[in-house]
Amino acid sequence: MSNIKIWPVEEMVQEDEFTDRVELLRELDHWVAAIQRMAASSTALIAPRRIGKTVFLDRLVNTVFFKPEYKVAPFYFKMTREKRTLRKFLLEYATTFYRQYLAYCEQDPVLFRNTNVDLECLVKLKAGSAAGALALERAAIFLDRYNRGNDENALHHWDALIREPEELASFTDTRVAVIIDEFQDMQLCVYDMPKELMDSKDRSDGYGAIRLANTYDRQSQSRKAPMLVAGSAVTMVFKTVMGGPLGGRFDCMYIKPLSVPDGAALLHTALKYYASPEQTVTPELALYASTQVGGHPYYLYSLATSKCSGKSFKSEEEINRVIRYEIENGKIYGFWRTHFDNNRELINQDDDTELGKKIIYYFTRYNNQPVDTKAIADKLGVEKKAVAKKIDKLYAADLVYRSAEKFYSFNDICLMRFIKFVYEQDLEGVDEVDLSQQGLINTMKGKFLEMVAEVSMLKFNHEQLPAAWFSAGSGKAEKVEVPLFQYVRTQTVKASASPAYQLDVLGKDPEEERVWLCECKYTRKPMGIAQVEKLEAAAEVFRQQQDEEGLPVPEIRFWLISTGGFTEEVRELVHSREDLYASDYEGINNIFKAFGGNYSIPLFAENDRE
Template structure:
């Protein structure tokens, strides 16, 4: 099992508690929640039930079979109702911690909303004083946040912990491709993101080009139509969401721009985009120095595979089918450096987060991210790929990130130095440059003189 040590350690801490614990786990589909839970369940005495999209009676029957087989070794008959099922489990609780895991809980609670109240009553009157660890898990993020954890839910106030399972970062994702070069690992992450199921779809035993052709472009391959499949599962009007995601992937990153592009009302777009944010597919980004409510905010696709798919496959599927696998792959790779530019910035930001945790930066960033806005020194719009500052605002780190096939020239160095001049209040300024293909000799010499940090892609892994 790759990664997920933090998640497993957190589950172990709950298990080792001497009192009743109730954890909610959620995260988008394919993120690996069930894998984590099965790994954890395999270590302990655990009742593990995966709900399915069935009616309430059939789910209760499946639950009855699981519980009775676990305790008795065989199935006798279905419990009359959920109250009886939970009462039976109560009678089996001993001094040793009992773990009850219900995976895909929304599949239980949607056909039978009363199960939340039944659980609430059981917790309040029986389980609260018992040595039991209850875990409810779900892929419907909005349902878990609102219907399970929300203040209007009967279960509100009973939960002792929650866990959002998030995608792997670039370094964890690289473990799926031990045979790849550092650049190939970065591109694989740029294409697939950190979703385990997507990473597993590529094989480290074949080249990146072969993976793109066979596991992504080929009709019928798992990844070929995956974004469409998930949208159809999660949403009622996938066509509108498709249009929004395509617009964002093509550079329309404000609500008004997106509305104009897809010919929909701005209010309707805002509502749909909120849903996409809940699904963790897009996020609103503001310049690093601005508050979250800033009107300068723009929208970005957060999932790399969706970003890649809408950029290359969504509008080109018919074209690629005529072009053929070889030429389609060749055309994608010709444009991959341009696509990887913003992705590489995120990779570098993840590197800095890891470095900060390891206390390897000049200071611990209080806020970090991209900055864009007006530079009064050049009287024009300017940007900094990554800007970080400490809690006092007196220490500033500025980073330039370039994913190109040639060494970074002096012009890029000069641009960052000029941008640094804007931050007049900073008493300490640090410059850091990331470059896929290294740096020119003049840049290397200047960096030594000025104590700037130069990092290649090899240094990130």
């Protein structure tokens, strides 16, 4: 029993089922660490439903809890939609805060998660730290005031309680990260009135609720106890933190679906836990499935647990059959059907219901693209403002998002297919919308190795890796230390008097003023000296561009990646230069697996890639 790791938050997935999110987790880990030096601003996590937001927050809290050197206590409050009075909510919120703060100070994960410890029990505990002792003292003061109070002074009591994280952070050496999930529900579920009055009227849709999120206007500006808030209603969260009393106080961060390689890794893991032993999938077909659902973690989980009769992942046709079942009958269908029903007034009720259906149907043409209201209006022969009005309703229903004053559909091919399934059969005289992913599949094959390199580089953190993985048999003996990159991305470079070059992957190492430039070849043919010369020419243009823009010219490391290996000439060059790495199929496979890949990089049929 002593070897069992107790986490402060019980996660909803297996430990190795948590996939990717390394870059975002690292960024928020840095955000927590920066609170101690008062350098972190309140932030809102924006993510579509079922993208893994709560799982991510659970992992974040479990990560930073065991870093007492940060001296930042995570206060993690999961808001629920239970209707309650402000007085009842006061006690719930205060108990959670004081218990979790004390648990961090004492490094006691069992206390952090033990919701059976009420405030009266908590104040009887002893603390071994000065910060913990002060928290218990202030908890006792709160409890005494609470027991003497009533519904009438609950709001004044709340105004004092909401400042407690900052107060404790001011009087001790332990600051606070105020983390609230489903933040938007604070506007709908708490009532500043006696329970009898709350229960006496219809309180549906938050009628009569106190807009509790607005009361964080002071707290959201705190540097000693800043906030990290998230929610599953994208538009509502965005409006809550960007408008009204909270306007301008929050930075925004976006959680996207997984990358295609990480989605494939998740499917492998999910099948291991949730499917029968004979339910396996090859690396090639796992990538196909991940592409078909856009790397969406919930959809991949739905495939792994699908009740589709005769479920199999042994061919593209079988995978398509399981996906279709899930969209038309399974969990994906149930999820979106419920969402549409909950937003029926916004989605289905129009002056012209048929027109509304047609607009939504044609909207599926714009997966993760700006929605062209004029094109839809011309196609349907209606006024542009009628289309715009409907798109506004879809935005309010979290079916589109807004950026730079344009509406975009979420990057969600399964949502598009659900819409097509629901509406196409009811509409006559409309053109069929093609949602084929074959073009994306072909693009994915061409870009896959670059994606593998990028995903792996994002997870580097000063590890010492075997030189053989970076020398393609050229004989280098020393280990290679991989840096913690500030960013990793594809980049085009061009100087004033040069052609433009596309760098497959560029990684910026801020500590050493160094960049890694990668050239990736996903072929069965060895990479020759011509590709090396091309990369060096691109590097020279990169240096010129930096100089012309008045930026420091960093040191450059070159990384060649080729599934077909390298010519003897290239291997000799790699052996002779310290700034040149080369990873063949075995090398990049080892690197990919060392940083979370649970399958071998596939080699597609020879006629797929030349």
